[in-house]
Amino acid sequence: MVGADDDDVAGKVEAELPAVTAEADVEVKDFHFPxxxxxxxxxxxxxxxxxxxxxxxxxxxxxxxxxxxxxxxxxxxxxxxxxxxxxxxxxxxxxxxxxxxxxxxxxxxxxxxxxxxxxxxxxxxxxxxxxxxxxxxxxxxxxxxxxxxxxxxxxxxxxxxxxxxxxxxxxxxxxxxxxxxxxxxxxxxxxxxxxxxxxxxxxxxxxxxxxxLGEVLDTFKDYTVACLSCGQFAVVLDGNESVQCSLCGRPYGGGSDAAWEFAGTSYYSVVTDGGDTPVHDCSECGTAAVFAAPLASSDGAEVLICFADGNTFEGICQYCARAADFALEEAEMCQDCLDTRFAKF
Known part of the structure; x- marks a missing residue:
C-alpha cells in the first residue's frame, strides 16, 4: 500500500519530468548517424x-x-x-x-x-x-x-x-x-x-x-621482403641466425621458420594434407628455407629467395627439387645434377 508520503514524492518527480506528447515538436539529435x-x-x-x-x-x-x-x-x-x-x-x-x-x-x-x-x-x-x-x-x-x-x-x-x-x-x-x-x-x-x-x-x-632506416634498407633491397605485420619492405634476409623486421621488430625465428611463416602453412600441414610444398631446400646452404616472395627491388614480382642466407635462384631443379640457378635451362637442371649425369658417361 502506498502511503501519503510516497504520493507526494511521486507527484514531485512527475512534475519535474519534461512533458512528452505526441504533439511535442522534439528534434532528436542524441543518436543520429546518417x-x-x-x-x-x-x-x-x-x-x-x-x-x-x-x-x-x-x-x-x-x-x-x-x-x-x-x-x-x-x-x-x-x-x-x-x-x-x-x-x-x-x-x-x-x-x-x-x-x-x-x-x-x-x-x-x-x-x-x-x-x-x-x-x-x-x-x-x-x-x-x-x-x-x-x-x-x-x-x-x-x-x-x-x-x-x-x-x-x-x-x-x-x-x-x-x-x-x-x-x-x-x-x-x-x-x-x-x-x-x-x-x-x-x-x-x-x-x-x-x-x-x-x-x-x-x-x-x-x-x-x-x-x-631508408639508407640502410636501400642497400639491402635485393634481399629484403615485406613484413607480414607492418607491410613495409623491412625484413632483411642477410644470413643472420634470426629473421626480424627492421621497422616494427617482429621476430620470425630462423630462416626455415621464417620461410614457412611467409608461406602461411607448415611442413606438418603439407605432409598431412598432401600437395606441393611451397618451401624448398637451398642449393647453397642446404636449408629448407626458400620461398617465392616479392623483394624490395622486384617491383611486385615474386622471386625465389632463401630466408636463411639471402641467395636468390632461377627456379626449382626438376631432378633434385632444390632451389637453384640452372646449368641446363632447357631441362631446368642445376649444376650438381648436370655433373652427376655427365659423370655416368
Whole structure:
C-alpha cells in the first residue's frame, strides 16, 4: 500500500519530468548517424586512436583503431552504393524492400562485392581492386582481434593502416563528398578537415621512422621482403641466425621458420594434407628455407629467395627439387645434377 508520503514524492518527480506528447515538436539529435557521417565518425575515431600522444597510442586504442577503420571502410563503401541505388547494398539486390531496408532487416553485401559494384555499377573514379591487398591485410588483422586476439607492435599497426587510410581519404574526396547532397554534407566536409589533419600527423610520424632506416634498407633491397605485420619492405634476409623486421621488430625465428611463416602453412600441414610444398631446400646452404616472395627491388614480382642466407635462384631443379640457378635451362637442371649425369658417361 502506498502511503501519503510516497504520493507526494511521486507527484514531485512527475512534475519535474519534461512533458512528452505526441504533439511535442522534439528534434532528436542524441543518436543520429546518417551513412556518410557514420563512416566518417568511425574513420575519425580510428585516426585519433592511431595517433595517440606523440605517436604512442595505448594498446586498447590500437585495438579500437583497427576495428573502427574496418567499420569505416565498409560503411563508406556502402554509403556510396546507397547514394547510387539502395538495392546495391543488399547481398541480393533483386530482393530489395524499402521498408526492410530502413529497418535494417536484410543481409548486406561484403566489402569485395561492394567494391565490385562500385567499379561496375557506379563507375567510381578511385581505382580500388575488389581484392585490394591493404584492405585484405586490415581485414585479417581485424578478424584476429575479433575472434582470436592479436599481438603486434604499435608501429606495425600504424604502418599497416596507413595505406588503407590513404585509400579511404582519396575515395571520400573523389567519390563520396562530391555526390553527397544530404543536409549533413557540410558537417561531413568539416569532419574531413579534422581527419586529414590527424592523418598527416600519423603519416609523418611513420615516415620519419622509415626515413631513419631508408639508407640502410636501400642497400639491402635485393634481399629484403615485406613484413607480414607492418607491410613495409623491412625484413632483411642477410644470413643472420634470426629473421626480424627492421621497422616494427617482429621476430620470425630462423630462416626455415621464417620461410614457412611467409608461406602461411607448415611442413606438418603439407605432409598431412598432401600437395606441393611451397618451401624448398637451398642449393647453397642446404636449408629448407626458400620461398617465392616479392623483394624490395622486384617491383611486385615474386622471386625465389632463401630466408636463411639471402641467395636468390632461377627456379626449382626438376631432378633434385632444390632451389637453384640452372646449368641446363632447357631441362631446368642445376649444376650438381648436370655433373652427376655427365659423370655416368
Amino acid at each position: 551513412p556518410v557521417l557514420n563512416g566518417l565518425d568511425f574513420l575519425q575515431s580510428a585516426v585519433k586512436s592511431l595517433s595517440g600522444e606523440d605517436g604512442s597510442p595505448a594498446p586498447r586504442d590500437l585495438k579500437y583503431a583497427v576495428l573502427h577503420l574496418q567499420a569505416a571502410a565498409e560503411t563508406l563503401f556502402k554509403a556510396r552504393l546507397e547514394m547510387e541505388d539502395p538495392s546495391l547494398v543488399w547481398s541480393k539486390p533483386a530482393t530489395f524492400d524499402q521498408a526492410k531496408h530502413e529497418a535494417g532487416i536484410f543481409h548486406s553485401c561484403g566489402i569485395n562485392a561492394a567494391l565490385e559494384r562500385l567499379r561496375d555499377d557506379v563507375g567510381i573514379e578511385t581505382a580500388i581492386e575488389p581484392k585490394n591487398a591493404d584492405l585484405e591485410a586490415l581485414a585479417n588483422l581485424r578478424n584476429r582481434l575479433q575472434h582470436f586476439g592479436a599481438k603486434d607492435t604499435t608501429i606495425a599497426v600504424q604502418a599497416r593502416t596507413i595505406p588503407v587510410l590513404d585509400l579511404l581519404l582519396n575515395f571520400i574526396d573523389a567519390d563520396v563528398l562530391p555526390h553527397d547532397s544530404s543536409p549533413e554534407a557540410w558537417d561531413a566536409q568539416l569532419q574531413m578537415d579534422d581527419i586529414r589533419a590527424g592523418f598527416r600527423h600519423l603519416k609523418d610520424f611513420v615516415a620519419h621512422r622509415l626515413e631513419a
